[in-house]
Amino acid sequence: MTQPTDFQFSQGNLQDYLDCRRRFQLRYLERLAWPAFEAEPAGMNEQRLLNGAAFHRLVQQHLLGMPAERLSGLAGGTTDDLPRWWRNYLESAPSLFAQSETLGVEVSLAAPVEGFRLVAKYDAILRIRSESATRLAVIDWKTSQKRPSRNWLAERLQTRVYPYLLVEAGTALNGGQPVQPDLVEMVYWFAGFPREPERFAYNTEQYHQDKVYLAGLVTEIAGLPEGDFPLTPHVERCEYCNYRSLCERGVQAGPLDSMQDVAVEEFEFALDFDQVAEIEF
Numbered sequence: 001m002t003q004p005t006d007f008q009f010s011q012g013n014l015q016d017y018l019d020c021r022r023r024f025q026l027r028y029l030e031r032l033a034w035p036a037f038e039a040e041p042a043g044m045n046e047q048r049l050l051n052g053a054a055f056h057r058l059v060q061q062h063l064l065g066m067p068a069e070r071l072s073g074l075a076g077g078t079t080d081d082l083p084r085w086w087r088n089y090l091e092s093a094p095s096l097f098a099q100s101e102t103l104g105v106e107v108s109l110a111a112p113v114e115g116f117r118l119v120a121k122y123d124a125i126l127r128i129r130s131e132s133a134t135r136l137a138v139i140d141w142k143t144s145q146k147r148p149s150r151n152w153l154a155e156r157l158q159t160r161v162y163p164y165l166l167v168e169a170g171t172a173l174n175g176g177q178p179v180q181p182d183l184v185e186m187v188y189w190f191a192g193f194p195r196e197p198e199r200f201a202y203n204t205e206q207y208h209q210d211k212v213y214l215a216g217l218v219t220e221i222a223g224l225p226e227g228d229f230p231l232t233p234h235v236e237r238c239e240y241c242n243y244r245s246l247c248e249r250g251v252q253a254g255p256l257d258s259m260q261d262v263a264v265e266e267f268e269f270a271l272d273f274d275q276v277a278e279i280e281f
Helices: 011-019 021-029 042-063 068-072 081-096 150-155 158-169 204-222 235-240 264-268
Strands: 008-010 100-113 116-129 134-142 184-190 193-201
Touching: 008 011, 011 021, 011 158, 011 204, 042 068, 042 081, 042 100, 042 116, 042 134, 068 081, 081 193, 100 158, 100 204, 116 158, 116 204, 134 158, 150 158, 150 193, 158 184, 158 204
Parallel strands: 008 116, 134 184
Antiparallel strands: 100 116, 116 134, 184 193
16 A cells, blocks of 8 residues: 555544545545535534534533633534533533543543554543442543434444553553553443433453454555555445545535534544654554
8 A cells, every 4th residue: 555654543544444445545545635515504514513623622621620610601602502512511520420530631542553553532531430340431522413323333443443542552541550441431422412321331352352353454454555445335425425526426415414423523633643642662
């Protein structure tokens, strides 16, 4: 493959590869910008992205110790989304963070995989204490209009990559102690559906499966010849891809209210990979 050896893998670009090899090539290898809308109405989609980014910043500042009453004055906007999400968060925070300690907010981790780096940026990592055990919870804030199903989330690489990297590279966050896979969980919290978080427990068997799977996936991508990036046979995936017109897969963007997820992280939080903390190669 034509990508450099310092190429950084993430759950985002690996997911793009699985969804459509051609999109991976256009977006990450050729770095081709294409001026097509991801969803319609375009103005509303952009506003939701802006609101989602603002929500992430509010929660980040709150978890870092800024009083909620000071932040609430910033939770305005031209739509009701941001104020509603912020109210939902404040009402859910006492139960969500009960007996917890914040280990990291907007923190990045990286680990080597087959000669490349696999990186992830976390919304929040908490240590949650209970009578039975102390667990490390990866919290990911979702501001999509539609709540994704558990099956859809289970199939997303984020659900595998984030717990895996926490085990691989989270020792420094865990007081110098190795992170045990059986004490990790992935929690998706939906700002529009605050009483319906989705939790995925992790374990040692899943960790070893992910290690083999991710190594194989990176090796597969790195070994592909330059021309082996075909379009996905799943044409329905093109509906929300901004390259669809370039690939002659349609012009009209898909409706925003049917979109499974809004990629706030890609919109707002571009990773500076040179600054990502990593374990030794």
